[in-house]
Amino acid sequence: MSGALDGIRVVELAGIGPGPHTAMMLADMGADVVRVDRPQSQAQRERDAEDCILRGRAIVTADLKQADDRDRILKLIDHADVVLEGFRPGVTERLGLGPDVCMARNPSLVYTRITGWGQEGPWSQLAGHDINYISITGALHAIGTADAPINPVNFVGDYGGGSMFALSGTLAALVERQRSGRGQVVDAAIVDGTAILTQILWSQRRFGEWVDRRESNFLDGGAPYYRTYKCADDRFIAVGALEDKFYSLFLTGLGVDNESALDRSDHENWPALTALFADKIASRSRDHWCDVFGGTDACVTPVLRLDEVSEHTHIVGRNIVVEENAGKAHARAAPRFGRSQASPAEMPVSRSLDFVVDKWSSKKPS
Numbered sequence: 001m002s003g004a005l006d007g008i009r010v011v012e013l014a015g016i017g018p019g020p021h022t023a024m025m026l027a028d029m030g031a032d033v034v035r036v037d038r039p040q041s042q043a044q045r046e047r048d049a050e051d052c053i054l055r056g057r058a059i060v061t062a063d064l065k066q067a068d069d070r071d072r073i074l075k076l077i078d079h080a081d082v083v084l085e086g087f088r089p090g091v092t093e094r095l096g097l098g099p100d101v102c103m104a105r106n107p108s109l110v111y112t113r114i115t116g117w118g119q120e121g122p123w124s125q126l127a128g129h130d131i132n133y134i135s136i137t138g139a140l141h142a143i144g145t146a147d148a149p150i151n152p153v154n155f156v157g158d159y160g161g162g163s164m165f166a167l168s169g170t171l172a173a174l175v176e177r178q179r180s181g182r183g184q185v186v187d188a189a190i191v192d193g194t195a196i197l198t199q200i201l202w203s204q205r206r207f208g209e210w211v212d213r214r215e216s217n218f219l220d221g222g223a224p225y226y227r228t229y230k231c232a233d234d235r236f237i238a239v240g241a242l243e244d245k246f247y248s249l250f251l252t253g254l255g256v257d258n259e260s261a262l263d264r265s266d267h268e269n270w271p272a273l274t275a276l277f278a279d280k281i282a283s284r285s286r287d288h289w290c291d292v293f294g295g296t297d298a299c300v301t302p303v304l305r306l307d308e309v310s311e312h313t314h315i316v317g318r319n320i321v322v323e324e325n326a327g328k329a330h331a332r333a334a335p336r337f338g339r340s341q342a343s344p345a346e347m348p349v350s351r352s353l354d355f356v357v358d359k360w361s362s363k364k365p366s
């Protein structure tokens with residue numbers, strides 16, 4: 001089936017982190033995405049051919065510092081709807097592929113720029129990575145144990161604050177283009193996006209409901225009914241029994257008398273309740289608690305390792321993980337569309353630059 005973005009052409013100037021992730025999601029939605037990569041070693045090319053983050057697109061090789069290759073990329077951009085790049089501010093300008101040059105040739109182009117610090121600002125030219133960007137937004141401070149922040153892989157910064165906002169910004173610009181007939185630059189900065197992700201903290205802080213101390217709040221591991229617990233087999237369960245009716249089911253499953261339990265609304269009781277629950281849960285295996293709470297509204301679930309995910313009943317039921325030969329797996333496209341779900345994206349295919357330029361030049365998108 002044709003995807004929702006069928007007919008949209010995207011030129012991805014290869015980078016790392018949120019750029020490839022954004023391009024993957026655009027391809028998952030049916031866009032025709034071409035990744036422009038620098039010359040790579042044979043080993044890197046072989047790895048890229050198996051990289052599920054690069055799925056759904058053609059990969060062409062070009063040296064952007066060479067005039068001939070740059071001219072051919074510009075010809076490709078002439079027929080594109082979107083350019084996606086993740087370099088430091090000013091790099092594509094120095095290469096002759098900046099938004100002014102590209103949009104002068106193609107005024108309807110959406111030029112999406114993904115950076116950590118943003119296109120402007122005192123730190124815009126500094127190096128940084130996911131952990132640095134989320135550290136100055138308050139997000140990293142809020143995640144972890146009472147003793148120290150814990151880096152949440154790259155989910156919050158690169159992907160949450162970066163690629164998700166690059167994707168939504170690109171789609172919004174494409175929608176606006178239908179009205180104006182003009183493209184525009186999308187400045188997707190990880191610090192901006194991560195700040196939006198922390199909006200619940202700013203909201204709760206406004207009402208005096210957020211304490212800037214980890215494991216002291218409802219959602220940061222402080223509440224005994226919203227956190228993880230270790231089981232007898234050193235595996236974990238996740239407890240999210242926020243509402244009273246769910247909490248009551250949680251207590252019943254643990255064998256704790258609901259009437260005599262300490263008042264959970266009093267934060268002074270949280271340490272004692274946490275100790276009680278930890279002791280109960282540590283006495284039995286994770287699978288035991290899955291059997292006890294399975295099919296109930298107690299909001300208790302197993303904390304699964306990646307090698308367990310594809311076997312979980314709900315994951316299987318929704319076909320969330322795509323299994324390939326030799327046990328290779330990756331997450332399927334999201335969100336799902338009722339009428340325009342694209343066919344499952346294949347692994348990337350290497351193409352010659354001339355082949356893609358000729359294809360895009362000779363065929364108008366549908």
